[in-house]
Amino acid sequence: MAGIDIPHFTVDQARVQHVIEQLYQIKQDTPKELRSKDFVLEDEQVWTSWTMRESVYKKKQDTFPTMSRGLFTKQLPDGQYQIMVRGYDKFFNVLETKATQWPSIMEDTQGPYEVMAKENGCIIFIAALSDERVIVTSKHSIPAEKTDTKAHAGVGYNWVLKHLASVQLTEKDLAAWLYDKNITLVAELCDDEFEQHILPYVDKDRGLYLHGINYNTSELYTLPVSIVEQTAKEFGFHATDFTVFDTADQVKEFGHAMQQTGIYNGREVEGAVVRCKRHGMDFMFKIKNEQYLMYREYREFTNAMLEVKEGFVSIHEVKKEWKCKYEKTRFYIEWLRKRVEDHPEWFLEFKANKGIIHVRQEFENYWDSGCLGGRLV
Template sequence: MRQLVLMMGAPGAGKSTFIKEKGLEPYTLSPDTIRVMYQNPVLTKDGVTQITSANDKVVWEFLFRVLEERMKRGDFTIVDATHSTASAINQYKELCQKYRYRCAVVDFSKVPLDILLRQNLERPVYKRVPELQIMKIYERYQQLSVPGWVQVVQPADFDDFIRFKPLDFSKWRKIHHIGDIHGCYDALAEYLKDGLKEDELYIFLGDFLDRGPQNAEVMKLMLEIYNQPNVILIEGNHERYIWSYANGEEIGSKEFKERTLPDLKKAGISKKDLRLFYRRLRVLAYYTYHDKTVLVTHGGLSALPGNLMFISAEQIIDGAGTFDLDIDEIWDRNTGKQFYQIHGHRNLYRLPVSAAIRSFNLEGQVEHGGHLRVVTLTPDGFHPIEIKNNNYLKQEKHIPESLQENKLTVETLLEYMTNHKLIQEKQVAENIYSYNFSRKAFQKAAWDTVNVRARGLFINKKTKEIVNRSYNKFFNITERPETKLARLAETLQFPVSVYTKPNGYLGMLGYDSEAGQLVFSSKSELRGPFAEWFKELFYQTCNDETIKSMEEKLKEGFSFVFEVILPEKDPHIIKYDRDQLILLDVVYRTPAYNKLPFHEVKELGQTFHIPTKELVTTFDSWLDFYSWYKKITSDYSIEEEGYVIEDAKGFMTKLKLPYYLFWKQMRGVKEAMAHKHGRKIDHGRLYTPLHIQFYNWLKTQEMEDIKNASIIQLRDQFYREVGEFSCV
């Protein structure tokens, strides 16, 4: 944290040994280390090599540049030098004030001269200092008065000094922990409507301003209460903009400059007010309360370290790990049962206040119309509270009128498709054209509201009829911004249904009114091998009566979307024992994507004697869905491709399972070996024991066998010869 420690003592006093014995070298800056970086030890007139001070100007400039970078982050730092004058100590004062550091010196100045001289001789030759120089430094200490702004610590007291110990807060009747406020005063005022009670403690977890409509009101309240003895203010990441503005520095936030700052100025809140407020902020609160030990930070930590002093203020404020880390679950896994954590800042997965057994998450999206979150602690335990915020800034996305689902026509869609650079138009019959996104769109992930529709779309340009249609392109979880877990937590409408995802290829069955006939298609073709295979299997599967009934349904304006499974002709990753069609969905042949509800698809499947996709499960809340997702994505035992996930409004995403992903990757290894006509591949692909074992087994096989066999055949042979092997 924001603590600077200056070693103070003559050469030979044992400062560096002290640092080494206490394991503090990673936290230490040493001018001697930098001196030998600039120049090798030099030969003296006495015929020995010694570290030279000839470069001390640049050495100290470099040390102070590095020190300032560390102080920007709030890193605990030791400077191992003699610091034998008041001016040598005072050179750190400006930086300490700028970055709100406490400064202490560890006093080795009382080591007797004879010991200094003896210990100097025990050092490596190149580190020895001339005795006369040691004597001069020793004499300076006899006159030194350490500046009053610096705390003096004796070596024997050092361990106790740097140990960050919890305070005992058991005297308070109740402790209130109040989460991110983000300029949403009304919700805060609702919680504090009865005022602050003198026998209760109020800990605010930071991010007081920005994004909300009432920044000035929040800051006025903080300025009224920040000096009260029962108020603790924790520093959040948004408070750095307050400090930058109050000290005349560049403000790194457009939101603060364009919205928050005008609010504060209009309310007459001065830079001096903001400086006073900021100086009251703490990096954390660490306390005991009866039988509990509690760590309160803004960002949340992954564990309780051996000494909080050694964790940078920046990491405590921003949180350990990346922003998308489920820090609550990790805390529970890494800490003992008596330790609790309370934090705000991040909650991408919309976990409840009681996010884990011993970790509380007070980020409630208050600035987006969510909740101000609070957890109170009394002798009988923790109590989560949420206050709905109805006063927030709403943001609306604009969709061009011509692309709005309820106004989209075939003519408009054709115009967009024809002129779109990332859509391929292909004539596939006399008047029928197919529209599919280009390879470039796929490779560059260049998706928009137009080309996501160009997936198995076939239009009769003469009649302006969509004759066949599949799904709009939809994406894997985490593949696109809209399918990141954090976004799904915001946008999924419950209930959410999970369906099986068979491992074949899509076949679409539509109808062309002009020709009065069924339209079989796959990918962008009506006559390609995949479309022909689909057509062949369809007529093998369905009798005349079924076909007639399906045709009548198709004439109503639908396409049937099938999964086509052909284990011999088109093997994928998952093993099937026979050819089969699986009815996935019945889609309207309209420009706007729409389809029949699943229960009607199921009924049609039963009527036509065709199996349908299966409903695996349904979730009524995000938390249930997220818990399932975490479990299923680490389960290698499920030998399926994955699942299709659909919410109550029809939004679709998909999830590929670990077993499938592993063997798909190994199929790539197999194909790479065959393509290169050799056995060398990028070993970066091999990162588990099973990767390595399967690759080593492949190298024992004949190259022609590798080329001609599917990954399913190779996997079966591998298991027969080597035996089952866990992927984890």
């Protein structure tokens, strides 16, 4: 693994100890804001997963000890705590918080601005259990059986092995490197055979898209995207597209163009994630693709309206009017009611995250045909 140049980083153990002790105190004082769960792993290690209430990330980001979204820790025999898995700090969409207003971004952040495609799947963390074995987690959970094909982390682990085999490497090769560097790989699990989201991932596009490498520290220290790309190629993961800009103005212009088309480097994407510096620390924000958000609204309304019982599909009507953010969604709802009648088979597994993309594509084809208000052709 000598080809991957990972800068040396010394963990501030006193800081880690202080942060985790604070987490335990907050959990005791305000259990509705913070909870934890212990997982006993295959070698009898006990890792603790920390889950914060979503509102905390916005309301208490200046006072909470960490903003990490995805954090696993363990206690050593001497009482010291260690961070085993470290996700990103919770990051927000442009215009969603004070820090992500464009004037604040222009004034308070510094480049380079690394703009990476936001793949449409589930986040997966890959870390070292030892210098011979890796552990794969979802945001807050570790399956009892590491190869569990019904769990996100289990499917993620199976993909790790496939990706490594594609470049003639083993789990031990990856584990030794992760263990030595004390880092977490952050990837997106995109696999329509397991679970569909909004955008399609089939055939050779299925798998894990590596998009981040974080040191296992209390504060966020995430490595440059060029190193992430190099690591993806080294270990056989899918690389995630990125572009680097010098100024925030360039990022804003890029984001505006992407939001109009929904396209990043010729592909439909969920949006883009921007990495930069803010007050000298690593800072991230996202730019959501409006077309993706509209597609997601289709899915949300479909799930809310569908009833599937014993193989029979129907529409659950409510007295109040459906409130749509996008005008086009109203036409989708009209179309949906008709399709449930004449193509109920499309929706049998919709709530199990199957058929989502097919339904959306059928509607888009119908829309493009100009047949609104008529029958499906």
